[in-house]
Amino acid sequence: MSLLDGLIKIFPGLKKARAVFKSFSDNKTIVINNNNTNNIKAKNVVNINLKEYSPEQIESLSKLIKKTFNDDREEVLLIDEKSEEIVTSFGQKEHQNKDTLEFFRDKLPKEDLIILRAALFIKALHEENKPVGHLKYSLVGRYGQRAGNITNLCTAGYYESLIKPLYEELSQSDTFTHQSFLDKYEVIVAQYPFAVFVNHMMSVQDVKNTILSKIELNKKYGVKFLTIHGIGFENLEKIKEVLNDNELLKELAQSPEIESGQNFITVRILFVPIVPSNTLTNKNP
Amino acid sequence: MIKIIFEKDASDFILDSFEKSIDEEGYIVEKNDIGQRVLTNNAEEIKIEEFAGIRKGSEIFIKSDLSSLIQLCDDLAARG
Numbered sequence: 548m549s550l551l552d553g554l555i556k557i558f559p560g561l562k563k564a565r566a567v568f569k570s571f572s573d574n575k576t577i578v579i580n581n582n583n584t585n586n587i588k589a590k591n592v593v594n595i596n597l598k599e600y601s602p603e604q605i606e607s608l609s610k611l612i613k614k615t616f617n618d619d620r621e622e623v624l625l626i627d628e629k630s631e632e633i634v635t636s637f638g639q640k641e642h643q644n645k646d647t648l649e650f651f652r653d654k655l656p657k658e659d660l661i662i663l664r665a666a667l668f669i670k671a672l673h674e675e676n677k678p679v680g681h682l683k684y685s686l687v688g689r690y691g692q693r694a695g696n697i698t699n700l701c702t703a704g705y706y707e708s709l710i711k712p713l714y715e716e717l718s719q720s721d722t723f724t725h726q727s728f729l730d731k732y733e734v735i736v737a738q739y740p741f742a743v744f745v746n747h748m749m750s751v752q753d754v755k756n757t758i759l760s761k762i763e764l765n766k767k768y769g770v771k772f773l774t775i776h777g778i779g780f781e782n783l784e785k786i787k788e789v790l791n792d793n794e795l796l797k798e799l800a801q802s803p804e805i806e807s808g809q810n811f812i813t814v815r816i817l818f819v820p821i822v823p824s825n826t827l828t829n830k831n832p
Numbered sequence: 833m834i835k836i837i838f839e840k841d842a843s844d845f846i847l848d849s850f851e852k853s854i855d856e857e858g859y860i861v862e863k864n865d866i867g868q869r870v871l872t873n874n875a876e877e878i879k880i881e882e883f884a885g886i887r888k889g890s891e892i893f894i895k896s897d898l899s900s901l902i903q904l905c906d907d908l909a910a911r912g
Contacts, residue, residue, distance in 0.1 A: 579846070580839040592837075597845060609849040612836065614848075616888065622833040622911070625846055626885035630896050631837050637905050665898045685897035798848060 550575070550621070553611040554593070557604050561593065578628075634684075640671040650711060654728065660738070662686065662694045666701035673778075676810075696736050699744040703776050703813075710735060727829055740764050745777040745786055755789045758816075762798050767821045770801070775814040783812045790814065843883060850891060854880050860893065872900065 554561055554577075576592040597605055616623045628636065641648070646669040651660060665686050669679045686694040700706060710732060717728050732742070743757050761773055777786045789795060790803060804815040838846050847853065851863045852870060858879045862868040869877045870894050884896035887904070894904055 575833075576835045576837060578837045578839070579842045581841040581845060582839070597842060605845070609845065612846075612849050615834065616874075616886075616891075622888065623836065624833060624885065624887050624908070625836045625838065626894070627843065627883070627896065628837055628839045630884035630894070631835070631902055633898070633901050634905055634908075637902060638909075641905075661899065661902070665902060668898070668902075682898045686899060689897055689899050 550611065550615045553615070554608075556597075556609045557611065558595070558600065559774065561595070636672070640668050643671065644668075647707060647711075651706070654714060654725070655732070656729070659692065659693075659697060662690055662697045663701060663706065666698040667706075669698055670702045670704075672753075693736065696739060699776070700736065700739060700742070703742065703744070703774075705735075705739075705742070709741075736766075740768075740771060741770065743775045745775065745782045747779065747781060748803050749782075749785065751785050751788050754785050755792055756796065758789060758795060759798070762816075766818065769820045771820045772815060772817050775812075775816070777812045779810060783810075784808065786812055786814060805827055838885075843880065846886070847880075850886065859870075873898075 578592050579596045579597065580594070581597040595608065600608075615621055616625070644664075647667060648660075648664060651663060653825065655663065665682070669682050669686075683695065683698050684699060698816070698829045700710075713731060713735075714728050717723050717731070742759055743754070743761055745754050749757070758773065758775060765771070765773060775786055777783050778822075790805075798816075798818045800817045800819045806813045836846075845873045847860060848863075852860050852904055853863045853866065854864055855861045855869070855889075858881070859869045860878050860880060860883060860887065861870065870893050872878055872895055873889075876895065878893050878895055882897065884904075885892040887907070894900055
């Protein structure tokens with residue numbers, strides 16, 4: 548007995564099933580819920596609300612699902628609603644990111660590439676103002692803080708705007724080796740000295756201290772800029788408060804460049820790198 | 833392909849169909865051997881709140897974290 552015949556035998560009132568299965572012969576979707584508020588309203592699915600049926604019917608459905616699952620002729624996937632949304636959405640978004648992924652495919656450590664695929668998906672959802680905190684959290688849970696760093700860098704666009712150009716520039720050199728790129732890439736991913744990502748766990752003092760320590764680090768290496776990223780009202784407010792701090796202000800070479808929206812802020816600050824003392828001596832004999 | 837999408841409140845029904853239950857710590861276990869926790873194909877135990885589904889290949893349990901779902905996408909794509 549096919550799944551369709553089995554369903555109609557158990558649920559005689561489920562007349563829609565035959566039409567749906569006939570119309571969508573390649574992909575047959577059944578939605579099972581256990582309440583009266585079915586969240587999936589698509590036309591091309593067969594909905595079964597367990598609350599509407601007797602224990603005998605539910606028992607029969609249970610057996611039918613197991614039998615269909617064990618039938619070698621059928622490809623069956625059981626998946627929860629929210630995961631199904633992610634799987635469907637991921638397939639669409641990854642297609643949009645294929646150029647970036649293709650560029651990095653043979654250039655990044657294998658695990659970083661896996662994280663980058665996830666991070667690009669998170670970035671795409673974030674740009675649609677969809678909640679992404681739980682996705683980033685699950686990524687960090689599996690891969691550790693490195694996944695958080697890669698997601699931060701990716702969401703802020705640094706893979707396209709900084710890491711890709713870095714590789715392209717380095718690879719022009721006659722002495723280029725892949726390892727020389729990986730060494731620089733490692734510093735970026737582990738420390739991202741050019742950026743501060745403010746998160747909800749940081750206090751205003753944490754934000755200020757992080758910015759000042761990164762300024763100090765960058766000055767040491769002659770880097771004269773730092774970009775501060777914040778998402779969410781609370782983080783915006785923290786960054787604004789720190790930007791008025793006298794200790795920070797005295798480090799700046801000019802007014803910060805601020806780009807902000809209702810829910811995000813990006814602040815680029817320029818500061819004066821430490822000038823070697825002999826240079827000062829030459830300028831001021 | 834037959835896709836059976838279940839809402840969270842039907843998870844118990846799905847697990848029951850496959851003769852699984854939940855132990856005291858919230859892990860999915862074999863109903864007839866509650867000391868035996870089910871494993872994902874990465875040999876990870878799986879809690880009910882992490883349960884995303886089951887796919888064929890005997891019974892492959894899927895976790896709901898992003899990395900596991902990307903792996904599922906790849907596996908489905910490889911099967912055409």
